[in-house]
Amino acid sequence: MPAVHPSHLTAWCCATAALAALLYNVPVLLRSRGNPAVLALSVHFLCSFLGFFEQLTGLNTAVALLPGRPHPGPLVTELAVVGLTGTQTVFLTYWSHPPEAARPRVRRRVAVFAGMAVALVVLDFALGLGDRRAVADRLTLADMSDPAYAAxxxxxxxxxAAGQCETVRLSWRYMGIAQRSWLRRGMGAAMLGATLSLVHCALRCTEITGTLSxxxxxxxxxxxxxxGDIGSALKVFGxxxxxxxxxxxxxxxxGTRYRAYRRLRPLWIALYRTVPDIVLDPPVLCRIGDLxxxxxxxxxLYRRVIEIRDGQRALRPYMPEPAPGDGDGDGGAGPGARSGAEREAYALWVAIRDKCASRAPRGAAAEAAEASDGRREASGLTDDIAWLVRVSDAFVRLR
Known part of the structure; x- marks a missing residue:
């Protein structure tokens, strides 16, 4: 079995991603027919898919577009590259400028890139490049040694390169005003991809010059x-x-909340078995119900946190006084010191044990436990969840 070049894997991934993005964008395009930025983005994904697909498959789908033209695949790939380069400057212009300021800029860009595409077609036909390619479906160093093809x-x-420079400039501009975090990340990735593509163009020109020499x-x-491939992949990603x-x-x-919900179960189930009244909906199907x-x-998850706190309050009279070696919230000094979560877990473990053994409450410790609880409950729900997960983990280690 022949080895697959990494560039083919990258190109297939880019083609698949571009097609998926195009299909995803079609309903958006139908809902916002008057939005030229969405149209430009859709055309960009179409050109990207066609360019990669034609380059990879060798099916010469371009024959249908240019009948009678020998080896039209490379020309269609090049036109697709010009199309995707031009369209990305179009939607970036709409994103980074008010509509009134964007329209004249977009008209100029469309005219420039359309003119360049026409020039490529005219040059290809005038120079007869379809018959002069050393390999029909891709660019080789032998092609670069032909002065006409090199030009x-x-x-x-x-x-x-001109399109990539404009993409870098507009991406940098829009990153500063974009509100959504994922949009900023995408712009950063696309800007890096355009920079790599710019380097690719420079390397190709160097390659042409060296081959001619x-x-x-x-x-x-x-x-x-x-x-070339990493730059393309970053732009598709962006x-x-x-x-x-x-x-x-x-x-x-x-996933984070589900994991927290599961990790709270050992503490919650121990409190439920000790103080059943705290639970609004008793557990069913044991662990399967949790899964x-x-x-x-x-x-x-909110109910589980509330019920744990209710169980903690119900067991306050049974909680022991803090041990002398224990530190405050973040840990203590000395070999016997426990962290705050471990102290709270230990207090609950002792309270559950004493309550189940029908021992007398420890009234003296109730006020201290209540004060400690009050400090913890003053934080937000997210912090409280994170804290109780630590307490539950420490509780499991005690059992």
Whole structure:
């Protein structure tokens, strides 16, 4: 089985991501037909997909677009690159300027990049590049040794470099005013990708010059595909992450809360068995019910925190006085010192043990425990969850 070059894997990932982003963007485009930025973004994803797909598959889908033209694939790939480069400057202009100021700028950019695309087609036909390519479906060093083809490539990479420079400038501008965190991250990734693409264009021009001069330019191959493919991947990531990034954040938050809900169970179940009245909805299906607690997780977690606190209050009379070696909130000095969470867990463990053994309450410790509880409850719910998770973990270690 032949080895797969890393650039092919990157290109397939970029093509798949661009197609997915295009399909995701179609309903948005239909809902906002008057939004030129959304239209430009959709065209960008379409050009990106077509460029990668034509380059990778060798199916020459371009034959349908240019019938009778020999080896049209590379030309269509180059036009797709010009299209995606131009469209990214269009939607960035709309994002970073008021609509009134953006429209004339966009008209100029569309005219410039459309003119460049037409010039590429005219040059390709005039120079007969379809018949002069050393390899029909890709650019090689042998092509660069052809002066006419080299001039064409100089023009193509200059067009791309100009678009990448504009992308870097507009991305930097918009990052400063973007409100959404995932949008800022995406702009940063796209700006880095455009910078790498700019380096790629410079390397390609250097490669052309060296080949025309008779030098061996094969050492630049690795740098070429690294800057080109990684730059493309970063741009695809940057333009798509504002759409799926918030869902990723929600999934991470849900996972964090689900894990906290599960980690609170040992303490909560011990308190429930000791003081059953604290629980609004008694547990069913034992641990399976906890594992399947996917719906209304925020409410369930909130109830679990409240019920633990209620159980803590109910057991205050049974809690021991703090040991002399224990420190305050963050830990104590000496070998026997416990952290604040460990002290609270130990106090609950002793209170549960004494309550279950029907021992007399320790009234003297109730006020101290109440004061300690009051300080903890003054924090927000997120902090309280994090604290009680630490207490529950310490409680498990005591059992």
């Amino acid at each position: 064409y490539l100089y023009f193509f990479f200059t067009v791309c 008779g030098w061996d330019m094969t050492p630049l191959d690795t740098a070429n595909w690294l800057t 333009w798509t992450v504002p759409a799926w990034g918030p869902s990723l954040s929600r999934a991470v938050r849900w 399947l607690a996917w719906r209304d997780l925020d409410y369930r």
